Amino acid sequence: MPAQLTFAGAAGGVTGSCYHLAFDGASLVIDCGTFQGGRIADELNQRPWPFDPAAVTALVLTHGHLDHCGRVPLLSDHGFTGPVWGHAATLDIAMLIMEDTAKLAAHSDGPPMYDRDSVARVRERLKRHPGYGKKQAIGPFTVELFDAGHILGSSHVRVSWTEKGSERAILFSGDIGVVGSPIIRDPTSSWSPENAVDWVVTESTHGDRNHPDRAAARETFRDVIQHAMLDGGKVLVPAFAIGRTQEILFELDQMITAGEVGRIPVVVDGPLGLSATQLYRRHKGCYDEDALEQLDRGDHPLDMDTFVGARDGRASSRVSDLRGAAVIIAGSGMCNGGRIRRHLAENLDDPKTDVLLVGYQGARTLGRALEDGVREVWLDGRQVPVRARITRISGFSAHADQEGLASWYGSLPTKQGGTTFVTHGDDEARDVYSRLLRDRFGARTAVPMLDDTVTLG
Ligand SMILES: [Zn+2]
Structure with missing residues (x-):
């Protein structure tokens, strides 16, 4: 049976990033972020998972921002017992964020999402990925990281597997940084043919606008x-x-x-x-x-x-x-x-x-x-x-603008026939960017909704 991808967050908004990829009895969760922004977000954070946490093989983080890692301890409390993979810097930042979330929850009214003990249990299961450009086998999957230029340790995550003798691959953009940002490197723009992918899941936070200089x-x-x-x-x-x-x-x-x-x-x-x-x-x-x-x-x-x-x-x-x-x-x-x-x-x-x-x-x-x-x-x-x-001052964004996103997309070695899923953006930004990808690159695009599952066939 072909792989299946479920959009468990950041589908209809910019927070709560979480994707579930299942193949051959194994599954990966890519990011497990907090939904942010008032009561609706609180409800989304507490809703049942659209997959069984206990059955997840491993978790992979693209970077350590709250909206990409904030629900990891919750997933663990709900039965996930596998390893949490990420770039070494990502794991360090994610720990800071999760500990801070538990600390803030302890001082606020209302039931906490999780406590420091939950975060400590996650710490024991952190696994450092060998790094950018390197491969890590996880169950039937191979997971490669590429520099995403967004914050320290941020990564594009390429996941591949073998189906009926041929390689299939999907790239999760994570958050895409801005070319020329200080300290960290730029988002990856040169790829080898071996990095070719069938499917892309891309962020679109600023898919409808360009930043000032x-x-x-x-x-x-x-x-x-x-x-x-x-x-x-x-x-x-x-x-x-x-x-x-x-x-x-x-x-x-x-x-x-x-x-x-x-x-x-x-x-x-x-x-x-x-x-x-x-x-x-x-x-x-x-x-x-x-x-x-x-x-x-x-x-x-x-x-x-x-x-x-x-x-x-x-x-x-x-x-x-x-x-x-x-x-x-x-x-x-x-x-x-x-x-x-x-x-x-x-x-x-x-x-x-x-x-x-x-x-x-x-x-x-x-x-x-x-x-x-x-x-x-x-x-x-x-x-x-x-x-x-x-x-x-609006020139200090950590997210690529429309032209930055498009130029990143244009650099990707995409195979014929696959779909590009436009996520992690407000609906207006997603629609505008999805149209741009179709018009400029002839891409086949989809704008998935929360909990949608698609077959990657
Ligand atoms: Zn981010």
Whole structure:
């Protein structure tokens, strides 16, 4: 019987990534991420699995973001006992994320999705994949990873198996990064004929739009820092702890080293951002040529002498006492939680303050309200007037834009006759990108819905 693929997440939205591939009595789950975004997401996270967790042979992670690994302990609690494979850096980041999720759940109302014991049981079953370009046999499958250029350790996952004497193969894109992003390498764009695939499952987060130029983003960023140095104000940067925080650190390090801005203190406030930065500092095997060259010159691209880490609550409180200009990077990226809220509460009423929005701000978040120019916000149980300057920078995305996605797709060695499944995007983005793939590449595309199962025949 041919292989069967079930879309158990990220089909009709950008979160909850999870695919189930079954063949010859064995099965792989590729990613097992959390659905994010309010009550509907909570319900989706708690719904029954469209496959039997106890029967799954192994799990493979594309990368360590919450929406790709956040439900792994839940799958384990529900009967999955197999190994969890991934790039070494991915497993390190995924552990941080799962532990953080269990910690947050312990401090919130309502029933936790899982606890620290569940996460500890997953830790015992982690298996390091031999790495990019290498093959790993798992049951009847062969699993190969290719650099996806999205965050540290991020991978495209190629799964192949033999059916009636011939090889069949499917590629899961995971999240696809942006060419030219700092620190890590670009998404894979050169493939050998041996990497040919019948089917592709591709993300489409930004399948309907193109990003502004990165150079322009850098320039705006530099202007804000220079301005802060002049008036002695704080620069508050709400940022996701993994990926974005390190990218911002890298840009600041470049600007300070080049003398474009003065030696401004740079604070990372929060244990998750600090731990992730340590992982980025450690996994040098994932660096691109520029970062390696910089290392060779004795200058670590993520280490500046004005760096201040605030891990515990007391250190975080001391950040408030800093006098003069400083950059404060803290989560959450959309200001709907985390330590950034206290810094906003303390500084938004000061016209010398700059708030730098470097990521997407979802609807009904504080970040979006600031972006939309509200004059007052409710923080720490009081009304805070917004006198700070709010600047939006949209050139720092970790996801390829439409042209980036298309050029990645165009590089793939796809075999005739297979289907490309467009997932991990809002419906509008999926439809636009799916049409583009048909028109430009003559691809046969499908836009699957949650829990759809298709036969790969
Ligand atoms: Zn991601």
